[in-house]
Amino acid sequence: MNWLLVACGGAIGASLRYGAGLIISKPHSLFPWTTWSINILGCFLAGIFFAFTQRYPVLQNETRLFFMVGILGGFTTFSSFGLETFQLIRQGQLPLALAYTVSSVVIGVIFLAIGFYLFQMILSSK
Structure with a gap:
């Protein structure tokens, strides 16, 4: 069941990334705005979700797999990187x-x- 949650979320995230890329794309810019914007948005959404999981621990299992690993993982893996870095900082590391x-x-x-x-x-x- 967990694999299915991740796979379905990943399909949604990848589709959202593709769609966002079509909307955000700046073809004449040297700076990679599309990837940057998606990564920053992914980190923001990961922060919101992390706050919810701290308040509602029930969201730390299947919902985390679907949203964080699946949707945000398909949207951007940078969001996971940002969350893990933030957790290390919060732990004083x-x-x-x-x-x-x-x-x-x-x-x-x-x-x-x-x-x-x-x-x-x-x-x-x-």
């Missing part, structure tokens, strides 16, 4: 939160580049 933030961004971009160039080399050798 500021150095760990900073390490998580910086390493996620820097290592993520490095691995994206490695994957890109590695796959380019494989394709060009054929």
